Amino acid sequence: MIALAALCLAACVSRADDSARAGFTLFSPEGAAGILFSDTDHKVVAIAARDLAADIGRISGREPAFAALPPSFDFQPSAPGFSPAAVLIGTLGRSPLIDALVSSGKLAAADIAPLRGQWETFLITVVDDPFPGSSIARALVIAGSDRRGTAFGVYELSQMIGVSPWHWWADVAPSPKTEYTLPAGARVFGPPSVKYRGIFINDEDWGLQPWAANTFEPEHGGIGPKTYARVFELLLRLKANTLWPAMHKCSPAFNSNPASAALADDYAIVMGTSHAEPMLRNNVTEWTAPAADYNYTANRDGVLRYWDERVATNARYENIYTLGMRGIHDSGMVGPKTDAERIAALEQIFADQRALLARHIPDTAVERIPQMFCAYKEVLGLYRQGLRVPDDVTILFPDDNFGYIRNLPPPAAAGGGQVASDKLQVTRADSAAPSAETPHSAFRTPRSSHPGGFGIYYHISYLGRPLAYLWLCTTPPALIWEEMNKAHAHGADRIWIVNVGDIKPAEACTEFFLQMAWDIRRWRRENLDRFWPEWAAREFGAEAAPDIARVMEMYYQFNYERKPEHLQWWLPREKPRPSDLAPTGLERRRAAALTMQELLAGLRHRIPAHKQDAFYQLVDYPVQGSILANNRYLAGEEAALKGLGGDDATLQKLGYLGDVLNVQLARLTRRYNTQIAGGKWNRLMQLEPADGDWKSMRIAPWRVPAFQTPLPPRPADPVAVPRLSGAAPGAASRWVPVNGLGRAGTVHVIEPVTAAAIPSDRAATDAPALLYELPADLETRAAGKPLFLRIHILPTHAIDGGGQLRLALSIDGAPPQLLTLDIDDGGPAWAQGVLANRRTISVPLPATARTVRLHGIDASVVVDQITIEH
Known part of the structure; x- marks a missing residue:
């Protein structure tokens, strides 16, 4: 029995009077409700309870007392010190507090029923007189179906009272409150839409690792238990449950310090590893034999011993085991020479890895041990060729590293999803003529016969070709929604992992991704435009939220056209060439930059002092940084375009402007590192971070360029941009707008996203159509020159995993003709497409044309959008 004095909850809320019984007062000027939980509950419950007490202190200025009660504790009137109001936290079936409330009927059976047998579900409700005869008159009860469900419930309450999930990682200080009353009534949250939801810390060489090694955790030489504790807390606040830890050679391997795995278990975080790290192994640090020996064909026993060691040490924890094998780092498998040999090797590797799991986790059938296979890069090709993945293993499909998912689960019916053969004339696209290949869906396992399910590995940060993007986060939430909503609709709902780089500055996009994973219904096409206003109001208050939201919407549209890391229009090892910005596009870009600068200038003095650090990190720095990088590029390009024809004074002025902008970027970054939050983030933010490849990809140093001849001229403006006049539904689908994407801020997608492909000979009758009106004076504008209709689409991938995207086009009511675009996955056309976030199909257009119908x-x-150009 604990001493009663240890349970005294000082400065308690007075007993609520009848007028306040509609809600539960968590804190008021009189004090705060005490926090109680059972000491037999999971460790994460105590962690969350401690954090809740600290959060209430941040808001109210007074931290409430909290206590862990033993199972034998009995609430009796003689037990002094208990407040009339208390927060009771516990896990159903694990907490004597919660179980007592259930047994007594104080927690109604109807309220508890949604928790029983559920994954990560929780209840928040108010209970009167929870323990009759005790001094507790009212209790706010947070009950979870399992350990994470309970923790999520506690952190949900923290968000309700005004504590941002980013209070530590982005220094979002809460606004003070003197009182908070939670409305009465039972609220059930969960289960989640996606079972395993998490992040991958990656490419940390230039941000998180030097920050941890030099600023936050030097005692461990970099990212270690102290950093991971903060990561785990963040994941719980975001209702995430899975982590792939940092894995570059510069960082300490996660399991090099046994405290890290134990800490993950304390926080109830499921540990996994990336596509290149089977069986929880960090190859670049932990494989100490010669690299050539990481060869399953030649050194099966050595590789198996290596995997066995890790499973033996970590089997007692909750993990998702990555199956398969690639190279030591992000490279192909060593040993097998042909795809057939690689497939055979992988299938043997699957069997051997599962035997290790069965040996070290004997109490659980191997079919019930969480396992995943990530079909990343070259491995996806092996899967498409017939690689057999064990039925209970979750298959993760990747995006193309730039936000566009390469493959989706096939339909539930075997053979479904194959595209019917088309026999109409094909109009050539912007790449090679199409091939009549068999759809990849013919080789894929249908959803109904793969109980392990499917998942997605997605990027909002990437180091690799054609160009990296590690500096700023510029993937629009609308793109994340478009791709991940499509993935979920097609059955990819078991595991979602997002590559977040260094976590910062990808805070908002990380949260949006994880919000979708928790509740796929929260964000829909119709309410996407509410994300930024709600985010801004939560982080900075309602007064400035509309203008902050406008800035963020403009920032993502501005950088979707071209990321700040991608401000060159030639691929590595190609000759430099001008941007694709026509004069009006250039002026539109300059005007958008100016508008954002003006909005920022007006906002800075409206942000409360305690929110200034967060504003700089989440809004000011990324927006200013992208504008300066854009202006720097345009100054250099203008000098290059003038070439020999420019006068020396103008060229020198442009060169000087580039130098000034470089200095301003460096100053902005120095402030982020050394001044914001008292230097808390020193060494985290780097301008243009990456390895040697980065320097070969960036714009030239800021001097007047020396050209023998001027560069080619800037592209001309479109002859016309046809007006979208309407949309006609199809037999079972329709075109619908999605805001927040595209050059004009709106794109059109087909709904439902699971709609079957339509044979082109039925396009006129069954396919939805976008209707465009062409200018009446088009013939005059043509001025006798040939015209082309340019159909601009996003660089998505075919749902069936095939190599083409298809539309049908009708001009002036003529029968629709099939248009195809070869995806050229990994090729130069694809590379230019993902850098520009658009691909283009060109079709000759008669000058006399008046209407266009685009059939889905x-x-x-x-x-x-579509444009008319010469």
Whole structure:
């Protein structure tokens, strides 16, 4: 029995009078409700309870007392010190507090029923007189179906009272409150839409690792238990449950310090590893034999011993085991020479890895041990060729590293999803003529016969070709929604992992991704435009929220056209060339930059002092940084375009401007590192971070360029941009707008995203159509020159995993003709497409044309806009 004095909850809320019985007062000027939980509950419950007490202290200025009660504790009137109001926290079936409330009927059976047998579900409710005869008159009860469900419930309450999930990672200080009353009534949250939801810390060489090694955790030489504790807390606040830890050679391997795995278990975080790290192994640090020996064909026993060691040490924890094998780092498997040999090797590797799991986790059938196989890069090709993945293993499909998912689960019916053969004339697209290949869905396992389910590995940060993007986060939430909503609708709902780089500055996009994973219904096409206003109001208050939201919307549209890391229009090892910005596009970009600068200038003095650090990190720095990088590029390009024809004074002025902008960028970054939050983030933010490849990809140093001849001229403006006049529904699908994407801020997608492909000979009758009116004076504008209709679409991938995107086009009511675009996955056309976030199909257009109908054949296609050009 604990001493009663230890349970005294000082400064308690007075007993609520009848007028306040409609709600539960968590804190008021009189004090705060005490926090009680059972000491037999999971460790994460105590962690969350401690954090809740600290959060209430941040808001109210007074931290409430909290206590862990033993199972034998009995609430009796003689037990002094208990407040009339208390927060009772516990896990159903594990907490004597919660179980007592259930047994007594104080927690109604109807309220508890949604928790029983559920994954990560929780209840928040108010209970009167929870323990009759005790001094507790009212209790706010947070009950979880399992350990994470309970923790999520506690952190949900923290958000309700005004504590941001980013209070530590982005220094979002809460606004003070003197009182908070929670409305009465039972609220059930969960189960989640996606079972395993998490992040991958990656490419940490230039941000998180030097920050941890030099600023936050030097005692461990970099990212270690102290950093991971903060990561785990963040994941719980975001209702995430899975982590792939940092894995570059510069960082300490996660399991090099046994405290890290134990800490993950304390926080109830499921540990996994990336596509290149089977069986929880960090190859670049932990494989100490010669690299050539990491070869399953030649050194099976050595590789198996290596995997066995890790499973033996970590089997007692909750993990998702990555199966398969690639190279030591992000490279192909060593040993097998042909795809057939690689497939055979992988299938043997699956069997051997599962035997290790069965040996070290004997109390659980191997079919019930969480396992995943990530079909990343070259491995996806092996899967498409017939690689057999064990039925209970979750298959993760990747995006193309730039936010566009390469493959989706096939339909539930075997053979479904194969595209019917088309026989109409094919109009050539912007790449090679199409091939009549068999759809990849013919080789894929249908959903109904793969109980392990499917998942997605997604990127909002990436180091690799054609160009990296590690500096700022510029993937629009609308793109995340478009791709992940499509994935979920097609059955990818078991595991979602997002590559977040260093976590910062990807805070908002990380949260949006994880919000979707928790509740796929929260964000829909119709309410996407509410994300930024709600985010801004939560982080900075309602007064400035509309203008902050406008800035963020403009920032993502501005950088979707071209990321600040991608401000060059040539691929590595190609000759430099001008941007694709026509004069009006250039002026539009300059005007958008100016508008954002003006909005920022007006906002800075409206942000409360305690929110200034967060504002700089989440809004000011990324927006200013992208504007300066854009202006720097345009100054250099203008000098290059003038070439020999420019006068020396103008060229020198442009060169000087580039130098000034470089200095301003460096100053902004120095402030982020050394001044914001008292230097808390020193060494985290780097301008243009990456390895040697980065320097070969960035714009030239800021001097007047020396050219023998001027560069080619800037592209001309479009002759016309046809007006979208309407949309006609199809037999079972329709075109609908999605705001927040595309050059004009709106794209059109086919709904439902699971709509079957339509044979092009039925396009006129069954396919939905976008209707465009062409200018009446088009013939005059043509001025006798040939015209082309440019159909601009997002660089998505075919839902069936095939190599083409398809539309049908009708001009002036003529029968629709099939248009195809070869995806060229990994090739130069694809590379230019993902850097520009658009692909283009060109069709000759008669100058006498007056209307265009764009028919949706494949639900993969997302239409940006159409233009008429010479």
